[in-house]
Amino acid sequence: MENQTQIICSELFQKHRKVEVALYPALLTWKEIEKSRKRSSGASEAEQGHDIKVCEIVAIHKAEDEAETQTRKHPKRIKQHSQQYPYAFTVAYVRRTQQHLWRCSDVTFHCADQQICDQWIQVTNEQLSLLTNRPKNLLVYINPYGGKRRGKHIYEQKVAPVFRRAGIFTDVIVTERANHARDHLKTEANLDDYDGVVCVGGDGMFSEILHGLVTRIQADHNVDQNQPDAELVPCPLRIGIIPAGSTDCICFATVGTNDPVTSALHIIVGDSQPMDVCSVHHNDVFLKYSVSLLGYGFYGDVLTDSERNRWLGPARYDLSGFKTFLCHNHYEGTVSFLPAEDNVGHPRDKLQCRSGCRICQHKHSSKDEHNEVSEEKEKPAEDGEGDWSVIHGKFIAINSASMSCACPRSPKGLSPSAHLADGTTDLILVRKCSRLDFFKHLLRHTNNDDQFDHWFVDVHRVRKFRFQPWHHELVPLEDQSEHPEKPDLSPTSSLQETCDYSTAESSWNCDGEILHHAAIQVSVQCGLIRLFARGIEEQQDAEGAV
């Protein structure tokens, strides 16, 4: 700090204590310079210096309202002080609390001179205006029916006031139907008017924004999404997620918590987290984009079953998970994949993707160079030779995790070391095994044991993969006792409705939506989008109240 130029420094009052306040290009600091007569002896919190990063200041403004409130609360004590120091300004800033939660805190400084007060507000605002990564205009979509149907309330009560305070202008659209946001972004929205798009809802709502935005950008640049090898144009607008759904995995994996105020603050300070997007094709026809989980078999079946029980709300996932586990289906097919280079690590290396992740940063700094190399490598691979690996087998689950997929229930996630923006996805192959073995594997998603440390689980970090189901004749249900692949479960009549062993194919769960094609081609598009997030911060420097 000493080697930074001081922009302004004054003796002001904070909570009746005389403090020296200084503004540097990157820091606002203050420390007490005169002990309060009332305070007992010994070191106190106020004697230590305080500092706030300028990039984490939300706003600075005159504190007239606050002075009035204080006077009403403590008339005698404050009256004398406010007569002496009638001018005040308040700095609103990000305060880290626990578990990655951010809050907007205030500190107010009083002074006797109006000019000094105005000068502080002016120079601080000038410093803030140099932070060009901060959004000024946002397009907000609210799903009023997501999660517990509190999206509108959450936005109006918790988010809009902080945006207003930070001087952010918003255009708000409350969606009237499914795909309203996607279609509006695709065709109508004037993207030039905004610095970012915010979705208030769950993962399904985020998927709408993703599809609307990516499709629009490709259309604007004449890129054909149906070409599996097309190099997609990255989105210039960042996406903010205000969690208000029943599943908010993408927010959790990129911020570390599902909290609307924390997300709003990450948007205000202009965080930027690149994120890989998988494009999914069937026979050279574009199907969907995915940023978190593509799951065939177990997770596909859970989703298919849960869709039948939407009336149950979030509890439907537990019920369907249990039913699907009891069914213990497996599916035959061929998985081919293009492994990633060694410099992006391995799914079992225990290097978790955190804020400022070295692997993701390296990937981006060397992206152009890397693209040239990988194009050359891929050519022979496209002919079915070279770098592609091919595995044929019977699988309980085939999962592709493009991020850890951590959520409050599974804090490590499906692939704890998956990276948000390294241009790869972790392909997890769970082969046919006993129900007990599969249970042990599932259990490890909730504790600290290595879920890949089983004879029936393979995991590969890949840049592309394909799946081709193995077609064989459908077996009528009554003939199943003779079928050699029948699992060792005697289905009860209620299970027979959901456990259709004769079905040769499952479906893909693509970020919580069902894909009706089993045969797919998947290609990872490195850092195609950016979120208003910074990844999960490693250490919490939780600060006490100022």
Ligand SMILES: Nc1ncnc2c1ncn2[C@@H]1O[C@H](COP(=O)(O)OP(=O)(O)OP(=O)(O)O)[C@@H](O)[C@H]1O
């Ligand atoms: N106004 C609307 N009416 C009905 N559906 C909507 C509306 N707006 C958005 N949707 C759809 O609602 C779905 C679920 O939304 P969202 O992800 O916000 O909530 P969720 O509770 O997490 O979802 P899920 O029920 O899938 O867990 C999305 O797929 C979205 O397309």
